[in-house]
Amino acid sequence: xxxxxxxxxxxxxxxxxxxxxxxxxxxxxxxxxxxxxxxxxxxxxxxxxxxxxxxxxxxxxxxxxxxxxxxxxxxxxxxxxxxxxxxxxxxxxxxxxxxxxxxxxxxxxxxxxxxxxxxxxxxxxxxxxxxxxxxxxxxxxxxxxxxxxxxxxxxxxxxxxxxxxxxxxxxxxxxxxxxxxxxxxxxxxxxxxxxxxxxxxxxxxxxxxxxxxxxxxxxx
Amino acid sequence: xxxxxxxxxxxxxxxxxxxxxxxxxxxxxxxxxxxxxxxxxxxxxxxxxxxxxxxxxxxxxxxxxxxxxxxxxxxxxxxxxxxxxxxxxxxxxxxxxxxxxxxxxxxxxxxxxxxxxxxxxxxxxxxxxxxxxxxxxxxxxxxxxxxxxxxxxxxxxxxxxxxxxxxxxxxxxxxxxxxxxxxxxxxxxxxxxxxxxxxxxxxxxxxxxxxxxxxxxxxxxxxxxxxxxxxxxxxxxxxxxxxxxxxxxxxxxxxxxxxxxxxxxxxxxxxxxxxxxxxxxxxxxxxxxxxxxxxxxxxxxxxxxxxxxxxxxxxxxxxxxxxxxxxxxxxxxxxxxxxx
Numbered sequence: 300x301x302x303x304x305x306x307x308x309x310x311x312x313x314x315x316x317x318x319x320x321x322x323x324x325x326x327x328x329x330x331x332x333x334x335x336x337x338x339x340x341x342x343x344x345x346x347x348x349x350x351x352x353x354x355x356x357x358x359x360x361x362x363x364x365x366x367x368x369x370x371x372x373x374x375x376x377x378x379x380x381x382x383x384x385x386x387x388x389x390x391x392x393x394x395x396x397x398x399x400x401x402x403x404x405x406x407x408x409x410x411x412x413x414x415x416x417x418x419x420x421x422x423x424x425x426x427x428x429x430x431x432x433x434x435x436x437x438x439x440x441x442x443x444x445x446x447x448x449x450x451x452x453x454x455x456x457x458x459x460x461x462x463x464x465x466x467x468x469x470x471x472x473x474x475x476x477x478x479x480x481x482x483x484x485x486x487x488x489x490x491x492x493x494x495x496x497x498x499x500x501x502x503x504x505x506x507x508x509x510x511x512x513x514x515x516x517x518x519x
Numbered sequence: 520x521x522x523x524x525x526x527x528x529x530x531x532x533x534x535x536x537x538x539x540x541x542x543x544x545x546x547x548x549x550x551x552x553x554x555x556x557x558x559x560x561x562x563x564x565x566x567x568x569x570x571x572x573x574x575x576x577x578x579x580x581x582x583x584x585x586x587x588x589x590x591x592x593x594x595x596x597x598x599x600x601x602x603x604x605x606x607x608x609x610x611x612x613x614x615x616x617x618x619x620x621x622x623x624x625x626x627x628x629x630x631x632x633x634x635x636x637x638x639x640x641x642x643x644x645x646x647x648x649x650x651x652x653x654x655x656x657x658x659x660x661x662x663x664x665x666x667x668x669x670x671x672x673x674x675x676x677x678x679x680x681x682x683x684x685x686x687x688x689x690x691x692x693x694x695x696x697x698x699x700x701x702x703x704x705x706x707x708x709x710x711x712x713x714x715x716x717x718x719x720x721x722x723x724x725x726x727x728x729x730x731x732x733x734x735x736x737x738x739x740x741x742x743x744x745x746x747x748x749x750x751x752x753x754x755x756x757x758x759x760x761x762x763x764x765x766x767x768x769x770x771x772x773x774x775x776x777x778x779x780x781x782x783x784x785x786x787x788x789x790x791x792x793x794x795x796x797x798x799x800x801x802x803x804x805x806x807x808x809x810x811x812x813x814x815x816x817x818x819x820x821x822x823x824x825x826x827x828x829x830x831x832x833x834x835x836x837x838x839x840x841x842x843x844x845x846x847x848x849x850x851x852x853x854x855x856x857x858x859x
Contacts, residue, residue: 418617418619419620421615422677424581425611425612426609426612426633426636426637427607427609427633427684428605432636436632515623516623516666517665
């Protein structure tokens with residue numbers, strides 16, 4: 300049953316899954332980190348309080364996060380076609396993945412930055428640090444271990460979203476599991492795809508945990 | 520030293536600070552006038568919630584006063600633009616109760632931090648940071664992270680960091696309140712040394728009278744958002760005028776309210792008298808016993824000062840006799856009300 304052809308398929312689709320996940324994660328972080336920073340900085344107890352802006356941004360993030368992912372894929376089909384030129388295949392999954400993940404990443408980053416003790420920020424202010432210096436030299440470096448931990452969660456979540464997108468014409472291991480297991484009753488292929496997904500998640504989690512611990516100077 | 524001849528480094532006039540607005544407004548500071556002179560160690564003491572932390576934050580505009588003026592080294596902070604204020608803050612180093620070090624940076628990197636912010640070259644920053652590590656006696660800890668240091672060592676790093684940008688003033692916000700008594704003493708010794716060797720003016724915020732007695736020359740007592748009393752530490756120790764000053768003095772000797780009584784007399788020894796047994800002689804002479812409630816001696820500015828709080832007998836004639844005895848031997852005393 301696992302002939303050369305099948306192994307090749309699984310190998311290619313594993314790479315497709317990794318491609319979707321990693322590219323989406325990177326873009327989601329490029330958008331999500333500024334969102335998280337803005338949420339913290341403009342909060343009422345932030346270094347530049349802007350309550351109206353903060354509440355608006357928070358509401359947008361919440362709305363995007365409450366749309367179920369499969370519905371979101373359908374909602375943004377027009378945008379996907381405009382950006383990628385097609386709505387089928389691995390690359391076509393990236394726009395909805397980014398739109399779903401960026402607000403999530405924003406909240407993760409917000410949580411990490413909020414862990415920084417206010418006293419440390421006050422100390423930097425007492426030295427005459429600008430808000431930009433506080434963000435780049437205090438908030439981000441001090442929360443690095445927590446940010447890495449958050450990135451691990453984000454990556455595994457995006458991987459599972461990407462597998463879901465397989466049901467709507469996306470590529471990757473999710474598509475393999477659906478097409479072979481659900482439509483063709485080749486349950487063994489489906490299980491194989493699932494096992495590979497589990498292994499990838501494990502790998503990400505172990506690597507993420509190691510990096511988090513290695514980067515944290517508080518426990519040594 | 521004569522304070523009047525010295526230069527003013529911090530001048531606060533008519534300062535008010537209110538948090539919130541309308542019905543929920545809370546007054547943190549009200550009508551504060553305060554002058555701190557160059558080179559002195561000035562104490563600000565009060566119970567928690569009195570407003571002392573807000574006052575020290577008004578000195579570097581971490582809190583903006585609602586009203587009034589703050590002048591630091593001739594520079595009125597209220598007249599400064601945002602960017603100028605950031606530069607002006609480098610004139611004032613600040614240390615905190617919880618140290619507030621960057622946890623992901625080494626001791627050396629922490630000390631370099633204010634210099635990096637000021638845009639100083641990395642090489643110079645490192646050189647200056649090493650110099651400061653030797654001042655605070657932590658040369659061997661330059662690569663240690665805060666998590667690997669004890670409380671006292673963390674505060675030493677914080678002091679070095681606060682001094683990095685060559686400030687004129689060091690603001691200490693409850694800097695020893697999280698430390699044990701031995702470590703507290705060593706940190707206070709270090710502050711005194713910095714004051715003497717580098718000539719930096721130090722403002723000490725604390726709720727402990729012992730800290731004030733240890734290093735301050737002058738002190739302001741903050742109570743209910745106002746300055747209750749201000750003067751030399753020696754004066755306030757020997758002749759406390761306000762209720763709050765007395766409370767803070769007794770708190771440092773752990774005297775409970777239940778030890779207060781009626782007909783109390785505070786007998787003051789200011790170090791000029793020889794060690795004659797004044798109280799014993801008074802008791803023998805007047806033929807009536809007194810009840811000693813509390814006694815304390817302190818070394819302030821190298822002079823031994825002390826007082827004994829005694830409860831006098833009920834007989835008014837004896838009381839008059841005892842006062843007369845003290846007058847005769849020119850021993851200072853002060854009558855205290857029931858609730859001292």
